[in-house]
Amino acid sequence: MKQNLSLDSSEDITLKIKEKALSLGFDDCGVAEAGEVPARESGRLTRWVDSGFHADMGYMERNNDKRIDPRSLVLGARSVIVLLTNYYSGYNPDSERPRVARYAAGADYHKVLKDKMYSLLQFIKEIVPGSNGRVFTDSAPVMERTWAVTAGLGWIGRNSMLISKKYGSYNFLAEIITTAELNPDRPFKTSHCGSCTKCVTACPTAAILPDLTVDSNRCISWVTIENKDKIPGVFKGRMQNWIFGCDICIEVCPWNNHPVITGEKLFRPNDAVERMANGNWQLTDQKQFEEDFSDSPLLRTGYNGIRRNLEFIKDDPPSVLKGNDKKQ
Ligand code: SF4
Numbered sequence: 001m002k003q004n005l006s007l008d009s010s011e012d013i014t015l016k017i018k019e020k021a022l023s024l025g026f027d028d029c030g031v032a033e034a035g036e037v038p039a040r041e042s043g044r045l046t047r048w049v050d051s052g053f054h055a056d057m058g059y060m061e062r063n064n065d066k067r068i069d070p071r072s073l074v075l076g077a078r079s080v081i082v083l084l085t086n087y088y089s090g091y092n093p094d095s096e097r098p099r100v101a102r103y104a105a106g107a108d109y110h111k112v113l114k115d116k117m118y119s120l121l122q123f124i125k126e127i128v129p130g131s132n133g134r135v136f137t138d139s140a141p142v143m144e145r146t147w148a149v150t151a152g153l154g155w156i157g158r159n160s161m162l163i164s165k166k167y168g169s170y171n172f173l174a175e176i177i178t179t180a181e182l183n184p185d186r187p188f189k190t191s192h193c194g195s196c197t198k199c200v201t202a203c204p205t206a207a208i209l210p211d212l213t214v215d216s217n218r219c220i221s222w223v224t225i226e227n228k229d230k231i232p233g234v235f236k237g238r239m240q241n242w243i244f245g246c247d248i249c250i251e252v253c254p255w256n257n258h259p260v261i262t263g264e265k266l267f268r269p270n271d272a273v274e275r276m277a278n279g280n281w282q283l284t285d286q287k288q289f290e291e292d293f294s295d296s297p298l299l300r301t302g303y304n305g306i307r308r309n310l311e312f313i314k315d316d317p318p319s320v321l322k323g324n325d326k327k328q
């Protein structure tokens with residue numbers, strides 16, 4: 001597809017798209033040229049799946065061709081626009097009570113980001129007539145952290161999170177894959193983890209392995225959200241009161257020492273999460289739960305899943321759970 005560059009160069013168009021992204025509320029925006037992800041990255045993904053570190057997330061075994069090349073998701077794709085949204089609202093859950101990871105304390109980010117993404121996609125279609133594209137927020141086989149690095153937004157930390165120099169790792173990533181030809185940013189070349197291993201040491205289940213790998217089978221985030229079965233015994237005494245997600249490896253990261261407060265009000269904790277944090281929350285009936293969390297990521301795990309998690313942590317005193325006990 002030949003794009004209309006009579007008025008604006010691809011550099012100008014890229015600039016306008018980035019300005020529009022920031023005006024919509026995204027905190028950072030980078031661009032990469034669409035193509036196969038580097039073999040080093042696809043190889044790491046293959047090893048992760050082959051080692052069974054994806055636990056029961058069977059979808060990670062499928063669509064590998066789409067995962068490694070966005071041109072198979074959008075025919076004729078030329079650019080991947082990566083959007084970063086800081087979600088840190090100032091909410092710091094009390095470790096003595098049932099707690100929810102910060103990203104899930106407010107409204108479901110899929111919904112919050114999708115509206116902005118569609119507005120941005122519409123804008124791109126207007127300034128690049130004839131272009132086409134799709135939006136992705138954790139919803140399709142896209143190696144989003146790899147693309148964020150390629151688009152210059154940050155590096156992948158030892159706990160496998162994308163770290164931005166400005167926003168740390170309290171962030172969501174989303175992508176627009178478009179046929180528009182844009183000016184790519186320079187990839188982020190350096191890891192700034194240095195000799196730090198704080199996340200590795202702090203992880204209560206020793207889930208963080210070498211080579212930026214997390215074993216989902218041992219990750220509290222996986223076991224409280226994705227796992228459909230009973231919580232395996234290996235987690236006993238290690239949950240640190242998390243009932244949806246886990247922020248430990250993010251909290252200890254020095255790049256999150258001075259988090260910026262998000263401008264998105266919808267990421268502030270909802271009333272039920274506040275009540276939980278104050279100790280005034282009971283999980284008594286499904287209808288009430290579904291009302292309390294109608295607009296929340298907790299619906300993904302559902303009433304029975306959250307009940308299971310609450311039951312599991314009930315007799316788990318957090319005081320004995322500090323630190324990383326690797327004698328498993
Ligand atoms: S989310 Fe929690 S359990 Fe999972 S790797 Fe990080 S610290 Fe470990």
Ligand code: SF4
Nearest residue numbers: 157158193196199253
């Ligand atoms: S805690 Fe240290 S090693 Fe882990 S992601 Fe942050 S900087 Fe990297």
